[in-house]
Amino acid sequence: MALFDEKIRQQLRDILKNMKDAVNLSFFTQEFECWPCTDVHEFVKELASLTDTIKLSVFDFQKDKARADKFRVDKIPAIVLNGKDNAYAGIKYYGLPGGYEINSFIQDMIELSGRKEPLPAAIASRIAAISKKVHLQVYVTLTCPFCPGAVAVAHRLAQESAMVEADMIDVSLFPYLGQRYQVTSVPMTIINETHSLVGVQPMENILDVIKKL
Amino acid sequence: MDFKLQTGIFTEEQNFKPLKTDIVYDVLILGGGPAGFTAAVYCMRKGVSTGLIVKEIGGQVAETAGIENYMGYRYINGMDLAMKFKEQVAQFGIDYDEKGTVKAIETGDVKKVRLTDGRVFSARALIIATGAAWRKLGVPGEDELRGKGVANCSTCDAPFYVNKKVVVVGGGNSGIEAAIDLAKVGEKVTMVQFLDRLTGDKSLEDKLHEFKNVQVRYEHEVTGINGSQSVESVTVKNRKTGKTEDVSAQGIFVEIGLVPNSEFAKGVLKLNQAGEIMVDCASRTSAPGIFAAGDVTDVPFKQIIIAAGEGAKAALSACNYILMGE
DSSP, rough: OOOHHHHHHHHHHHHHHTSOOOEEEEEEOSOOOHHHHHHHHHHHHHTTTTTTTTEEEEEETTHHHHHHHTOOOOOSSSSEEETTTTOOEEEEESSOBBBBBHHHHHHHHHHHHTOOOOOOOOHHHHHHHHOOOOEEEEOOTTTTTTHHHHHHHHHHHHHHHEEEEEEEETTTOOOOHHHHHOOOOSSEETTTTTEEEESSOOHHHHOOOOHHH | BBBBOOOOHEEEEEEEEEOSSSSSSEEEEEEESSHHHHHHHHHHHHOOOOOEEETTGGGGGGOOOOEOTTTTSSSEEHOOOHHHHHHHHTTTOOOEESOOOEEEEEEEEEEEEEESOEEEEEEEEEOOOOEEEEOOOOOOHHHHTTTTTSSSSSHHGGGTTOEEEEEEEEEHHHHHHHHHHHHHHSSSEEEOOOSSSSOSSSHHHHHHOOOOTTETTTTTEEEEEOSSSSSOOEEEEETTTTTTTEEOOSSEEEOOOOOEEEEEBTTTTTTTSSSOOOOOOTTTTTSSTTEEEEGGGOSOOHHHHHHHHHHHHHHHHHHHHHHHOO
């Protein structure tokens, strides 16, 4: 059954007209698909059918291990978003970008296509100064209305710095990770395994933590 | 799976113009909830030059699960309503800033608004509609265990409490809504209510009583939240007998009302004891040319429809001030 109804499909077509250049989506699943994988597979297929500017590739998490390693994918279902050159941009979704998360996903695609507002100079220079590898994991539930805000901030950081990669993780699909990081409130952003921030935090606050790493 | 696509984020954005620091606006509006957005529509239609500074779109509306008492919608979720407000403002091509936080305001013929990021904006009139934030309990353990069992958003965090025990503090509409969200998934919900009765709408109360796993402790208050890594129990005190007891719980949702976001107005405008900006029946504050509306004011009943109406009133008063010097 189709995930998008006709109304959403039309709204998405209109919004995606704002994309400038092509965006590459790499979806990682496996031959015998896990139950959440089938939904996410359907999602990326339906989305890619709406516009030529979305280039979709589907990979088998085990058979295409080299590609998974290249994009640092360590669990499925996973969607990796890259710009037109398909160079690894550090932006991933583990789970379905459903519920409110559709908004962060669409925003990511529009930004990756080359249409985005410049960041204030003070912030841009702080991002340019990041010299260590940073891994942001943003834990969300799909019923959380402000979680996309936290995902958007983390993913924008990843776009702006080659040192940063950022994942959206639907905690209901990966409860063992939720337990490992003691996630009981979303959005929660885990920074390099050692630090955590609860709630939607302005980019400055994440940069403050990164500076302390 | 539902897709809560908010088309307003993507399609209307280009109608907003950046807020300028080098001009004096007729009216600057602070706040992106129902009061601020409504004021913006009224000012733009009047044709006065207007700027809008929004920290968080929708304010508390965005955090509300379902709304059944905003006219025109039998049922709408909070984020969707907030986006509809924004879309309605966007059609006017207003000067707009999002995510900026107000640090200070200054009175005078030309008022100044200073943001924490260093920018300063000027206007002949201000409308303050900065709303309110969750009130904290102020008990030991609350800050230490925030995000580790201490929470406010039941829509967001209910999935973490499947088959667990939780406490909900507060017996108003927000508390009852949280208790219902949590009773659907949790093993047991203990509501702690200061008064001897609940104070929410009857329709919500009726829904609450359908759940057998909810217990309401009337005339109780929370005096401590306990746990080493995460919440393990909540200490409650019987207000009549003074007896305290530890209630076993893995989570606690605090829904005890609001504190006005009026910090920057202290010493500039007259506030009441609760910190709310005092306004007269035409939304005027103690400083000429500064108006206020919505949950940040001392107008009783914090409701979306009231905030929206107050926003309209403040805008018309501000326009009168600009156009006629009243």
